[in-house]
Amino acid sequence: MLGISRQTDYAARVVLHLACLAPGAKVPIADIAKHRMLPLDFVRRIVGDLVKAGVLATSRGSGGGVSLARPAEDISLGEVVLAMEGGVALNHCVSDRRVCPLASACPVQSVWVDATRVLEDYLASVRFDALAKRGDIHQPAHLRVQEIGRVRGAAPKGALA
Amino acid sequence: MIGISRQSDYAARLVLHLACLEPGTRVSIPEISKTRLLPAPFTRRIVGDLVKAGILNTLRGTGGGIRLARPATEISLLDILEAVEGGVVLNACLEGGKPCVFGQGCLVQRAWGDATDLLRRHLATVTFDTLVGASPDHQAAHSQRAAQAQKPVRRSIPLS
Incomplete structure:
Protein backbone atom coordinates (compact mmCIF):
# COMPACT_ATOMS: atom_id res chain seq x y z
CA MET A 1 0.00 0.00 0.00
CA LEU A 2 1.23 3.43 -0.90
CA GLY A 3 0.74 5.55 2.19
CA ILE A 4 2.05 7.15 5.36
CA ILE A 32 -1.63 14.37 24.57
CA ALA A 33 -1.32 10.60 24.67
CA LYS A 34 -4.42 10.35 26.82
CA HIS A 35 -6.57 12.81 24.86
CA ARG A 36 -5.63 11.45 21.49
CA MET A 37 -5.55 7.85 22.64
CA LEU A 38 -2.03 7.24 21.48
CA PRO A 39 0.56 4.96 23.12
CA LEU A 40 2.72 7.12 25.44
CA ASP A 41 6.12 5.73 24.41
CA PHE A 42 5.26 6.19 20.79
CA VAL A 43 4.18 9.82 21.41
CA ARG A 44 7.47 10.48 23.24
CA ARG A 45 9.46 9.33 20.23
CA ILE A 46 7.27 11.29 17.81
CA VAL A 47 7.59 14.46 19.89
CA GLY A 48 11.38 14.00 19.77
CA ASP A 49 11.29 13.86 15.96
CA LEU A 50 9.00 16.89 15.73
CA VAL A 51 11.20 18.91 18.11
CA LYS A 52 14.25 18.05 16.02
CA ALA A 53 12.38 19.25 12.93
CA GLY A 54 11.49 22.55 14.61
CA VAL A 55 7.75 21.88 14.61
CA LEU A 56 7.41 21.50 18.39
CA ALA A 57 9.30 22.89 21.36
CA THR A 58 9.66 21.37 24.80
CA SER A 59 10.44 22.88 28.17
CA ARG A 60 11.32 20.97 31.30
CA GLY A 61 10.36 21.45 34.89
CA SER A 62 7.20 22.57 36.58
CA GLY A 63 4.88 24.26 34.09
CA GLY A 64 6.85 22.70 31.29
CA GLY A 65 5.59 20.55 28.46
CA VAL A 66 5.24 20.43 24.72
CA SER A 67 4.05 23.33 22.61
CA LEU A 68 4.06 24.31 18.96
CA ALA A 69 7.39 25.89 18.06
CA ARG A 70 5.61 28.30 15.69
CA PRO A 71 2.06 29.54 15.17
CA ALA A 72 -0.24 26.84 13.77
CA GLU A 73 -0.69 28.79 10.52
CA ASP A 74 3.04 28.35 9.85
CA ILE A 75 2.95 24.57 10.23
CA SER A 76 1.82 22.43 7.33
CA LEU A 77 0.94 18.77 7.06
CA GLY A 78 3.83 18.57 4.60
CA GLU A 79 6.28 19.53 7.34
CA VAL A 80 4.98 16.77 9.56
CA VAL A 81 5.40 14.30 6.69
CA LEU A 82 8.91 15.62 6.10
CA ALA A 83 9.80 15.28 9.79
CA MET A 84 8.42 11.75 10.11
CA GLU A 85 8.86 10.17 6.68
CA GLY A 86 11.81 12.16 5.40
CA GLY A 87 9.56 13.55 2.68
CA VAL A 88 7.61 12.49 -0.36
CA ALA A 89 9.39 10.84 -3.27
CA LEU A 90 6.99 8.57 -5.08
CA ASN A 91 9.83 6.64 -6.66
CA HIS A 92 13.46 6.43 -5.60
CA CYS A 93 14.51 7.93 -8.95
CA VAL A 94 12.64 11.13 -7.95
CA SER A 95 14.96 11.99 -5.07
CA ASP A 96 18.09 10.75 -6.81
CA ARG A 97 18.22 10.42 -10.58
CA ARG A 98 21.57 8.68 -10.37
CA VAL A 99 19.90 5.47 -9.20
CA CYS A 100 18.86 4.81 -12.80
CA PRO A 101 21.23 5.26 -15.72
CA LEU A 102 18.28 5.92 -18.05
CA ALA A 103 16.40 8.40 -15.84
CA SER A 104 17.00 11.42 -18.05
CA ALA A 105 15.20 9.80 -21.00
CA CYS A 106 12.59 7.90 -18.97
CA PRO A 107 8.96 8.99 -19.49
CA VAL A 108 7.81 7.28 -16.29
CA GLN A 109 10.42 9.09 -14.19
CA SER A 110 8.98 12.49 -15.11
CA VAL A 111 5.50 11.24 -14.20
CA TRP A 112 6.67 10.16 -10.74
CA VAL A 113 8.28 13.60 -10.37
CA ASP A 114 4.99 15.35 -11.33
CA ALA A 115 2.86 13.17 -9.06
CA THR A 116 5.30 13.75 -6.18
CA ARG A 117 4.96 17.51 -6.69
CA VAL A 118 1.15 17.33 -6.77
CA LEU A 119 1.13 15.53 -3.44
CA GLU A 120 3.82 17.73 -1.88
CA ASP A 121 2.07 20.94 -2.92
CA TYR A 122 -1.20 19.78 -1.45
CA LEU A 123 0.37 18.72 1.84
CA ALA A 124 2.20 22.05 2.06
CA SER A 125 -1.12 23.86 1.59
CA VAL A 126 -2.79 22.14 4.55
CA ARG A 127 -2.10 24.34 7.57
CA PHE A 128 -2.84 23.33 11.12
CA ASP A 129 -4.71 26.55 11.93
CA ALA A 130 -7.24 25.63 9.24
CA LEU A 131 -7.52 22.08 10.57
CA ALA A 132 -7.96 23.35 14.13
CA LYS A 133 -10.67 25.81 13.08
CA ARG A 134 -12.84 22.95 12.06
CA GLY A 135 -12.24 21.39 15.46
CA ASP A 136 -15.75 22.11 16.65
CA ILE A 137 -16.90 18.68 15.54
CA HIS A 138 -13.73 16.84 16.30
CA GLN A 139 -12.84 18.05 19.78
CA PRO A 140 -16.17 17.12 21.42
CA ALA A 141 -15.82 13.70 19.82
CA HIS A 142 -12.47 13.27 21.56
CA LEU A 143 -13.80 14.55 24.83
CA ARG A 144 -16.72 12.21 24.76
CA VAL A 145 -14.40 9.27 24.33
CA GLN A 146 -11.74 10.31 26.80
CA GLU A 147 -11.96 12.21 30.05
CA ILE A 148 -10.17 15.59 30.09
CA GLY A 149 -6.62 15.65 31.46
CA ARG A 150 -4.59 18.61 32.63
CA VAL A 151 -3.80 21.47 30.30
CA ARG A 152 -1.07 23.75 31.57
CA GLY A 153 0.16 27.19 30.67
CA ALA A 154 -2.84 28.65 28.90
CA ALA A 155 -6.57 28.41 28.96
CA PRO A 156 -7.81 26.10 26.26
CA LYS A 157 -10.12 27.59 23.68
CA GLY A 158 -13.13 26.21 21.88
CA ALA A 159 -14.54 22.89 22.93
CA LEU A 160 -11.79 22.20 25.45
CA ALA A 161 -12.85 25.18 27.58
CA MET B 1 9.46 8.37 2.68
CA ILE B 2 6.06 8.23 1.06
CA GLY B 3 6.65 6.27 -2.09
CA ILE B 4 5.93 3.25 -4.24
CA SER B 5 7.61 -0.10 -3.82
CA ARG B 6 10.25 -1.41 -6.17
CA GLN B 7 7.63 -3.83 -7.55
CA SER B 8 5.46 -0.94 -8.74
CA ASP B 9 8.47 0.79 -10.27
CA TYR B 10 9.30 -2.37 -12.22
CA ALA B 11 5.65 -3.02 -13.10
CA ALA B 12 5.34 0.42 -14.70
CA ARG B 13 8.48 -0.20 -16.76
CA LEU B 14 7.25 -3.61 -17.82
CA VAL B 15 3.87 -2.31 -18.97
CA LEU B 16 5.59 0.57 -20.75
CA HIS B 17 7.74 -1.95 -22.61
CA LEU B 18 4.66 -3.78 -23.89
CA ALA B 19 2.84 -0.54 -24.68
CA CYS B 20 5.77 0.52 -26.88
CA LEU B 21 5.33 -2.56 -29.11
CA GLU B 22 2.77 -3.10 -31.88
CA PRO B 23 -0.70 -3.75 -30.39
CA GLY B 24 -1.16 -7.41 -29.52
CA THR B 25 2.55 -8.26 -29.65
CA ARG B 26 3.53 -11.08 -27.29
CA VAL B 27 6.95 -11.22 -25.74
CA SER B 28 8.62 -13.59 -23.33
CA ILE B 29 9.40 -12.61 -19.75
CA PRO B 30 13.19 -13.14 -20.21
CA GLU B 31 13.11 -10.77 -23.17
CA ILE B 32 11.45 -8.01 -21.15
CA SER B 33 13.81 -8.56 -18.23
CA LYS B 34 16.76 -8.26 -20.58
CA THR B 35 15.58 -5.12 -22.38
CA ARG B 36 14.31 -3.33 -19.30
CA LEU B 37 17.16 -4.55 -17.09
CA LEU B 38 14.84 -6.17 -14.55
CA PRO B 39 15.60 -9.32 -12.54
CA ALA B 40 13.72 -12.23 -14.19
CA PRO B 41 12.25 -13.92 -11.07
CA PHE B 42 10.99 -10.56 -9.84
CA THR B 43 9.48 -9.84 -13.25
CA ARG B 44 7.67 -13.16 -13.16
CA ARG B 45 6.01 -12.32 -9.86
CA ILE B 46 5.01 -8.87 -11.06
CA VAL B 47 3.55 -10.33 -14.26
CA GLY B 48 1.46 -12.64 -12.05
CA ASP B 49 0.00 -9.63 -10.18
CA LEU B 50 -0.69 -7.75 -13.41
CA VAL B 51 -2.39 -10.77 -14.99
CA LYS B 52 -4.60 -11.17 -11.92
CA ALA B 53 -5.59 -7.51 -12.20
CA GLY B 54 -6.55 -7.92 -15.86
CA ILE B 55 -3.78 -5.65 -17.16
CA LEU B 56 -1.74 -8.35 -18.89
CA ASN B 57 -2.55 -11.77 -20.27
CA THR B 58 -0.31 -14.72 -20.88
CA LEU B 59 -0.29 -17.51 -23.43
CA ARG B 60 1.81 -20.63 -22.96
CA GLY B 61 3.68 -22.67 -25.54
CA THR B 62 5.39 -21.74 -28.81
CA GLY B 63 4.54 -18.22 -29.88
CA GLY B 64 3.31 -17.61 -26.37
CA GLY B 65 4.30 -14.84 -24.02
CA ILE B 66 2.72 -11.85 -22.35
CA ARG B 67 0.88 -8.91 -23.82
CA LEU B 68 -1.39 -6.09 -22.71
CA ALA B 69 -4.88 -7.37 -21.94
CA ARG B 70 -6.41 -4.10 -23.16
CA PRO B 71 -5.30 -1.09 -25.19
CA ALA B 72 -2.62 1.15 -23.65
CA THR B 73 -5.14 4.02 -23.69
CA GLU B 74 -7.13 2.11 -21.08
CA ILE B 75 -4.27 1.39 -18.68
CA SER B 76 -3.29 4.10 -16.22
CA LEU B 77 -0.50 4.35 -13.71
CA LEU B 78 -3.17 4.15 -11.00
CA ASP B 79 -4.24 0.74 -12.37
CA ILE B 80 -0.66 -0.47 -11.98
CA LEU B 81 -0.35 0.77 -8.40
CA GLU B 82 -3.67 -0.74 -7.41
CA ALA B 83 -2.61 -4.08 -8.88
CA VAL B 84 0.83 -4.16 -7.31
CA GLU B 85 0.58 -2.07 -4.11
CA GLY B 86 -2.92 -3.26 -3.32
CA GLY B 87 -4.16 0.34 -3.38
CA VAL B 88 -3.34 4.01 -3.07
CA VAL B 89 -4.69 5.14 0.29
CA LEU B 90 -2.52 7.58 2.19
CA ASN B 91 -3.68 6.65 5.67
CA ALA B 92 -5.04 3.39 7.07
CA CYS B 93 -8.01 5.31 8.59
CA LEU B 94 -9.41 5.74 5.07
CA GLU B 95 -9.71 2.03 4.47
CA GLY B 96 -13.09 0.43 4.91
CA GLY B 97 -12.19 -2.42 7.23
CA LYS B 98 -10.88 -0.64 10.33
CA PRO B 99 -12.49 2.77 10.72
CA CYS B 100 -11.22 5.14 13.42
CA VAL B 101 -13.68 5.78 16.27
CA PHE B 102 -13.69 9.48 15.43
CA GLY B 103 -14.21 8.78 11.74
CA GLN B 104 -16.18 11.51 10.02
CA GLY B 105 -15.39 14.19 12.60
CA CYS B 106 -11.62 13.87 12.25
CA LEU B 107 -10.01 16.84 10.57
CA VAL B 108 -6.74 15.21 9.65
CA GLN B 109 -8.56 12.25 8.17
CA ARG B 110 -10.27 14.63 5.78
CA ALA B 111 -6.91 16.06 4.73
CA TRP B 112 -5.46 12.59 4.13
CA GLY B 113 -8.61 11.75 2.18
CA ASP B 114 -8.31 14.85 -0.02
CA ALA B 115 -4.61 14.16 -0.62
CA THR B 116 -5.43 10.57 -1.56
CA ASP B 117 -8.14 11.69 -4.01
CA LEU B 118 -5.81 14.23 -5.58
CA LEU B 119 -3.02 11.71 -6.04
CA ARG B 120 -5.37 9.04 -7.40
CA ARG B 121 -6.94 11.47 -9.87
CA HIS B 122 -3.50 12.54 -11.05
CA LEU B 123 -2.24 8.97 -11.51
CA ALA B 124 -5.47 7.99 -13.30
CA THR B 125 -4.86 10.64 -15.97
CA VAL B 126 -1.49 9.14 -16.88
CA THR B 127 -2.24 6.43 -19.42
CA PHE B 128 0.37 4.31 -21.13
CA ASP B 129 -0.33 5.62 -24.63
CA THR B 130 0.85 9.05 -23.41
CA LEU B 131 3.97 7.51 -21.91
CA VAL B 132 4.70 5.72 -25.19
CA GLY B 133 4.39 9.06 -26.98
CA ALA B 134 7.11 10.44 -24.70
CA SER B 135 9.29 7.41 -25.18
CA PRO B 136 11.41 7.44 -28.41
CA ASP B 137 14.67 8.56 -26.79
CA HIS B 138 14.04 6.17 -24.01
CA GLN B 139 13.60 3.14 -26.24
CA ALA B 140 16.88 3.89 -28.00
CA ALA B 141 18.64 4.23 -24.65
CA HIS B 142 17.28 0.85 -23.56
CA SER B 143 18.26 -0.94 -26.78
CA GLN B 144 21.76 0.46 -26.52
CA ARG B 145 22.03 -0.53 -22.91
CA ALA B 146 20.70 -4.05 -23.53
CA ALA B 147 23.22 -4.52 -26.36
CA GLN B 148 26.04 -3.47 -24.04
CA ALA B 149 24.84 -5.87 -21.40
CA GLN B 150 25.11 -8.77 -23.85
CA LYS B 151 28.81 -8.21 -24.52
CA PRO B 152 31.01 -10.60 -22.54
CA VAL B 153 32.52 -8.97 -19.49
CA ARG B 154 36.13 -9.74 -18.69
CA ARG B 155 36.50 -10.55 -15.03
CA SER B 156 39.73 -10.05 -13.18
CA ILE B 157 38.76 -12.59 -10.51
CA PRO B 158 37.81 -16.03 -11.87
CA LEU B 159 34.45 -17.29 -10.67
CA SER B 160 34.66 -20.53 -8.76
Whole structure:
Protein backbone atom coordinates (compact mmCIF):
# COMPACT_ATOMS: atom_id res chain seq x y z
CA MET A 1 0.00 0.00 0.00
CA LEU A 2 1.23 3.43 -0.90
CA GLY A 3 0.74 5.55 2.19
CA ILE A 4 2.05 7.15 5.36
CA SER A 5 3.39 5.26 8.36
CA ARG A 6 1.59 5.03 11.67
CA GLN A 7 4.15 7.45 13.12
CA THR A 8 3.11 10.13 10.66
CA ASP A 9 -0.57 9.49 11.36
CA TYR A 10 0.04 9.93 15.09
CA ALA A 11 2.36 12.92 14.58
CA ALA A 12 -0.36 14.79 12.69
CA ARG A 13 -2.78 14.13 15.55
CA VAL A 14 -0.25 15.36 18.12
CA VAL A 15 0.28 18.61 16.22
CA LEU A 16 -3.48 19.00 15.70
CA HIS A 17 -4.05 18.57 19.42
CA LEU A 18 -1.66 21.43 20.21
CA ALA A 19 -3.07 23.58 17.41
CA CYS A 20 -6.55 23.24 18.95
CA LEU A 21 -5.34 24.79 22.21
CA ALA A 22 -4.77 28.50 22.90
CA PRO A 23 -1.55 29.83 21.32
CA GLY A 24 1.46 29.06 23.48
CA ALA A 25 -0.26 26.35 25.50
CA LYS A 26 2.13 23.77 26.95
CA VAL A 27 0.91 20.33 27.79
CA PRO A 28 2.59 17.24 29.21
CA ILE A 29 3.19 14.46 26.68
CA ALA A 30 1.05 12.18 28.83
CA ASP A 31 -1.94 14.48 28.32
CA ILE A 32 -1.63 14.37 24.57
CA ALA A 33 -1.32 10.60 24.67
CA LYS A 34 -4.42 10.35 26.82
CA HIS A 35 -6.57 12.81 24.86
CA ARG A 36 -5.63 11.45 21.49
CA MET A 37 -5.55 7.85 22.64
CA LEU A 38 -2.03 7.24 21.48
CA PRO A 39 0.56 4.96 23.12
CA LEU A 40 2.72 7.12 25.44
CA ASP A 41 6.12 5.73 24.41
CA PHE A 42 5.26 6.19 20.79
CA VAL A 43 4.18 9.82 21.41
CA ARG A 44 7.47 10.48 23.24
CA ARG A 45 9.46 9.33 20.23
CA ILE A 46 7.27 11.29 17.81
CA VAL A 47 7.59 14.46 19.89
CA GLY A 48 11.38 14.00 19.77
CA ASP A 49 11.29 13.86 15.96
CA LEU A 50 9.00 16.89 15.73
CA VAL A 51 11.20 18.91 18.11
CA LYS A 52 14.25 18.05 16.02
CA ALA A 53 12.38 19.25 12.93
CA GLY A 54 11.49 22.55 14.61
CA VAL A 55 7.75 21.88 14.61
CA LEU A 56 7.41 21.50 18.39
CA ALA A 57 9.30 22.89 21.36
CA THR A 58 9.66 21.37 24.80
CA SER A 59 10.44 22.88 28.17
CA ARG A 60 11.32 20.97 31.30
CA GLY A 61 10.36 21.45 34.89
CA SER A 62 7.20 22.57 36.58
CA GLY A 63 4.88 24.26 34.09
CA GLY A 64 6.85 22.70 31.29
CA GLY A 65 5.59 20.55 28.46
CA VAL A 66 5.24 20.43 24.72
CA SER A 67 4.05 23.33 22.61
CA LEU A 68 4.06 24.31 18.96
CA ALA A 69 7.39 25.89 18.06
CA ARG A 70 5.61 28.30 15.69
CA PRO A 71 2.06 29.54 15.17
CA ALA A 72 -0.24 26.84 13.77
CA GLU A 73 -0.69 28.79 10.52
CA ASP A 74 3.04 28.35 9.85
CA ILE A 75 2.95 24.57 10.23
CA SER A 76 1.82 22.43 7.33
CA LEU A 77 0.94 18.77 7.06
CA GLY A 78 3.83 18.57 4.60
CA GLU A 79 6.28 19.53 7.34
CA VAL A 80 4.98 16.77 9.56
CA VAL A 81 5.40 14.30 6.69
CA LEU A 82 8.91 15.62 6.10
CA ALA A 83 9.80 15.28 9.79
CA MET A 84 8.42 11.75 10.11
CA GLU A 85 8.86 10.17 6.68
CA GLY A 86 11.81 12.16 5.40
CA GLY A 87 9.56 13.55 2.68
CA VAL A 88 7.61 12.49 -0.36
CA ALA A 89 9.39 10.84 -3.27
CA LEU A 90 6.99 8.57 -5.08
CA ASN A 91 9.83 6.64 -6.66
CA HIS A 92 13.46 6.43 -5.60
CA CYS A 93 14.51 7.93 -8.95
CA VAL A 94 12.64 11.13 -7.95
CA SER A 95 14.96 11.99 -5.07
CA ASP A 96 18.09 10.75 -6.81
CA ARG A 97 18.22 10.42 -10.58
CA ARG A 98 21.57 8.68 -10.37
CA VAL A 99 19.90 5.47 -9.20
CA CYS A 100 18.86 4.81 -12.80
CA PRO A 101 21.23 5.26 -15.72
CA LEU A 102 18.28 5.92 -18.05
CA ALA A 103 16.40 8.40 -15.84
CA SER A 104 17.00 11.42 -18.05
CA ALA A 105 15.20 9.80 -21.00
CA CYS A 106 12.59 7.90 -18.97
CA PRO A 107 8.96 8.99 -19.49
CA VAL A 108 7.81 7.28 -16.29
CA GLN A 109 10.42 9.09 -14.19
CA SER A 110 8.98 12.49 -15.11
CA VAL A 111 5.50 11.24 -14.20
CA TRP A 112 6.67 10.16 -10.74
CA VAL A 113 8.28 13.60 -10.37
CA ASP A 114 4.99 15.35 -11.33
CA ALA A 115 2.86 13.17 -9.06
CA THR A 116 5.30 13.75 -6.18
CA ARG A 117 4.96 17.51 -6.69
CA VAL A 118 1.15 17.33 -6.77
CA LEU A 119 1.13 15.53 -3.44
CA GLU A 120 3.82 17.73 -1.88
CA ASP A 121 2.07 20.94 -2.92
CA TYR A 122 -1.20 19.78 -1.45
CA LEU A 123 0.37 18.72 1.84
CA ALA A 124 2.20 22.05 2.06
CA SER A 125 -1.12 23.86 1.59
CA VAL A 126 -2.79 22.14 4.55
CA ARG A 127 -2.10 24.34 7.57
CA PHE A 128 -2.84 23.33 11.12
CA ASP A 129 -4.71 26.55 11.93
CA ALA A 130 -7.24 25.63 9.24
CA LEU A 131 -7.52 22.08 10.57
CA ALA A 132 -7.96 23.35 14.13
CA LYS A 133 -10.67 25.81 13.08
CA ARG A 134 -12.84 22.95 12.06
CA GLY A 135 -12.24 21.39 15.46
CA ASP A 136 -15.75 22.11 16.65
CA ILE A 137 -16.90 18.68 15.54
CA HIS A 138 -13.73 16.84 16.30
CA GLN A 139 -12.84 18.05 19.78
CA PRO A 140 -16.17 17.12 21.42
CA ALA A 141 -15.82 13.70 19.82
CA HIS A 142 -12.47 13.27 21.56
CA LEU A 143 -13.80 14.55 24.83
CA ARG A 144 -16.72 12.21 24.76
CA VAL A 145 -14.40 9.27 24.33
CA GLN A 146 -11.74 10.31 26.80
CA GLU A 147 -11.96 12.21 30.05
CA ILE A 148 -10.17 15.59 30.09
CA GLY A 149 -6.62 15.65 31.46
CA ARG A 150 -4.59 18.61 32.63
CA VAL A 151 -3.80 21.47 30.30
CA ARG A 152 -1.07 23.75 31.57
CA GLY A 153 0.16 27.19 30.67
CA ALA A 154 -2.84 28.65 28.90
CA ALA A 155 -6.57 28.41 28.96
CA PRO A 156 -7.81 26.10 26.26
CA LYS A 157 -10.12 27.59 23.68
CA GLY A 158 -13.13 26.21 21.88
CA ALA A 159 -14.54 22.89 22.93
CA LEU A 160 -11.79 22.20 25.45
CA ALA A 161 -12.85 25.18 27.58
CA MET B 1 9.46 8.37 2.68
CA ILE B 2 6.06 8.23 1.06
CA GLY B 3 6.65 6.27 -2.09
CA ILE B 4 5.93 3.25 -4.24
CA SER B 5 7.61 -0.10 -3.82
CA ARG B 6 10.25 -1.41 -6.17
CA GLN B 7 7.63 -3.83 -7.55
CA SER B 8 5.46 -0.94 -8.74
CA ASP B 9 8.47 0.79 -10.27
CA TYR B 10 9.30 -2.37 -12.22
CA ALA B 11 5.65 -3.02 -13.10
CA ALA B 12 5.34 0.42 -14.70
CA ARG B 13 8.48 -0.20 -16.76
CA LEU B 14 7.25 -3.61 -17.82
CA VAL B 15 3.87 -2.31 -18.97
CA LEU B 16 5.59 0.57 -20.75
CA HIS B 17 7.74 -1.95 -22.61
CA LEU B 18 4.66 -3.78 -23.89
CA ALA B 19 2.84 -0.54 -24.68
CA CYS B 20 5.77 0.52 -26.88
CA LEU B 21 5.33 -2.56 -29.11
CA GLU B 22 2.77 -3.10 -31.88
CA PRO B 23 -0.70 -3.75 -30.39
CA GLY B 24 -1.16 -7.41 -29.52
CA THR B 25 2.55 -8.26 -29.65
CA ARG B 26 3.53 -11.08 -27.29
CA VAL B 27 6.95 -11.22 -25.74
CA SER B 28 8.62 -13.59 -23.33
CA ILE B 29 9.40 -12.61 -19.75
CA PRO B 30 13.19 -13.14 -20.21
CA GLU B 31 13.11 -10.77 -23.17
CA ILE B 32 11.45 -8.01 -21.15
CA SER B 33 13.81 -8.56 -18.23
CA LYS B 34 16.76 -8.26 -20.58
CA THR B 35 15.58 -5.12 -22.38
CA ARG B 36 14.31 -3.33 -19.30
CA LEU B 37 17.16 -4.55 -17.09
CA LEU B 38 14.84 -6.17 -14.55
CA PRO B 39 15.60 -9.32 -12.54
CA ALA B 40 13.72 -12.23 -14.19
CA PRO B 41 12.25 -13.92 -11.07
CA PHE B 42 10.99 -10.56 -9.84
CA THR B 43 9.48 -9.84 -13.25
CA ARG B 44 7.67 -13.16 -13.16
CA ARG B 45 6.01 -12.32 -9.86
CA ILE B 46 5.01 -8.87 -11.06
CA VAL B 47 3.55 -10.33 -14.26
CA GLY B 48 1.46 -12.64 -12.05
CA ASP B 49 0.00 -9.63 -10.18
CA LEU B 50 -0.69 -7.75 -13.41
CA VAL B 51 -2.39 -10.77 -14.99
CA LYS B 52 -4.60 -11.17 -11.92
CA ALA B 53 -5.59 -7.51 -12.20
CA GLY B 54 -6.55 -7.92 -15.86
CA ILE B 55 -3.78 -5.65 -17.16
CA LEU B 56 -1.74 -8.35 -18.89
CA ASN B 57 -2.55 -11.77 -20.27
CA THR B 58 -0.31 -14.72 -20.88
CA LEU B 59 -0.29 -17.51 -23.43
CA ARG B 60 1.81 -20.63 -22.96
CA GLY B 61 3.68 -22.67 -25.54
CA THR B 62 5.39 -21.74 -28.81
CA GLY B 63 4.54 -18.22 -29.88
CA GLY B 64 3.31 -17.61 -26.37
CA GLY B 65 4.30 -14.84 -24.02
CA ILE B 66 2.72 -11.85 -22.35
CA ARG B 67 0.88 -8.91 -23.82
CA LEU B 68 -1.39 -6.09 -22.71
CA ALA B 69 -4.88 -7.37 -21.94
CA ARG B 70 -6.41 -4.10 -23.16
CA PRO B 71 -5.30 -1.09 -25.19
CA ALA B 72 -2.62 1.15 -23.65
CA THR B 73 -5.14 4.02 -23.69
CA GLU B 74 -7.13 2.11 -21.08
CA ILE B 75 -4.27 1.39 -18.68
CA SER B 76 -3.29 4.10 -16.22
CA LEU B 77 -0.50 4.35 -13.71
CA LEU B 78 -3.17 4.15 -11.00
CA ASP B 79 -4.24 0.74 -12.37
CA ILE B 80 -0.66 -0.47 -11.98
CA LEU B 81 -0.35 0.77 -8.40
CA GLU B 82 -3.67 -0.74 -7.41
CA ALA B 83 -2.61 -4.08 -8.88
CA VAL B 84 0.83 -4.16 -7.31
CA GLU B 85 0.58 -2.07 -4.11
CA GLY B 86 -2.92 -3.26 -3.32
CA GLY B 87 -4.16 0.34 -3.38
CA VAL B 88 -3.34 4.01 -3.07
CA VAL B 89 -4.69 5.14 0.29
CA LEU B 90 -2.52 7.58 2.19
CA ASN B 91 -3.68 6.65 5.67
CA ALA B 92 -5.04 3.39 7.07
CA CYS B 93 -8.01 5.31 8.59
CA LEU B 94 -9.41 5.74 5.07
CA GLU B 95 -9.71 2.03 4.47
CA GLY B 96 -13.09 0.43 4.91
CA GLY B 97 -12.19 -2.42 7.23
CA LYS B 98 -10.88 -0.64 10.33
CA PRO B 99 -12.49 2.77 10.72
CA CYS B 100 -11.22 5.14 13.42
CA VAL B 101 -13.68 5.78 16.27
CA PHE B 102 -13.69 9.48 15.43
CA GLY B 103 -14.21 8.78 11.74
CA GLN B 104 -16.18 11.51 10.02
CA GLY B 105 -15.39 14.19 12.60
CA CYS B 106 -11.62 13.87 12.25
CA LEU B 107 -10.01 16.84 10.57
CA VAL B 108 -6.74 15.21 9.65
CA GLN B 109 -8.56 12.25 8.17
CA ARG B 110 -10.27 14.63 5.78
CA ALA B 111 -6.91 16.06 4.73
CA TRP B 112 -5.46 12.59 4.13
CA GLY B 113 -8.61 11.75 2.18
CA ASP B 114 -8.31 14.85 -0.02
CA ALA B 115 -4.61 14.16 -0.62
CA THR B 116 -5.43 10.57 -1.56
CA ASP B 117 -8.14 11.69 -4.01
CA LEU B 118 -5.81 14.23 -5.58
CA LEU B 119 -3.02 11.71 -6.04
CA ARG B 120 -5.37 9.04 -7.40
CA ARG B 121 -6.94 11.47 -9.87
CA HIS B 122 -3.50 12.54 -11.05
CA LEU B 123 -2.24 8.97 -11.51
CA ALA B 124 -5.47 7.99 -13.30
CA THR B 125 -4.86 10.64 -15.97
CA VAL B 126 -1.49 9.14 -16.88
CA THR B 127 -2.24 6.43 -19.42
CA PHE B 128 0.37 4.31 -21.13
CA ASP B 129 -0.33 5.62 -24.63
CA THR B 130 0.85 9.05 -23.41
CA LEU B 131 3.97 7.51 -21.91
CA VAL B 132 4.70 5.72 -25.19
CA GLY B 133 4.39 9.06 -26.98
CA ALA B 134 7.11 10.44 -24.70
CA SER B 135 9.29 7.41 -25.18
CA PRO B 136 11.41 7.44 -28.41
CA ASP B 137 14.67 8.56 -26.79
CA HIS B 138 14.04 6.17 -24.01
CA GLN B 139 13.60 3.14 -26.24
CA ALA B 140 16.88 3.89 -28.00
CA ALA B 141 18.64 4.23 -24.65
CA HIS B 142 17.28 0.85 -23.56
CA SER B 143 18.26 -0.94 -26.78
CA GLN B 144 21.76 0.46 -26.52
CA ARG B 145 22.03 -0.53 -22.91
CA ALA B 146 20.70 -4.05 -23.53
CA ALA B 147 23.22 -4.52 -26.36
CA GLN B 148 26.04 -3.47 -24.04
CA ALA B 149 24.84 -5.87 -21.40
CA GLN B 150 25.11 -8.77 -23.85
CA LYS B 151 28.81 -8.21 -24.52
CA PRO B 152 31.01 -10.60 -22.54
CA VAL B 153 32.52 -8.97 -19.49
CA ARG B 154 36.13 -9.74 -18.69
CA ARG B 155 36.50 -10.55 -15.03
CA SER B 156 39.73 -10.05 -13.18
CA ILE B 157 38.76 -12.59 -10.51
CA PRO B 158 37.81 -16.03 -11.87
CA LEU B 159 34.45 -17.29 -10.67
CA SER B 160 34.66 -20.53 -8.76
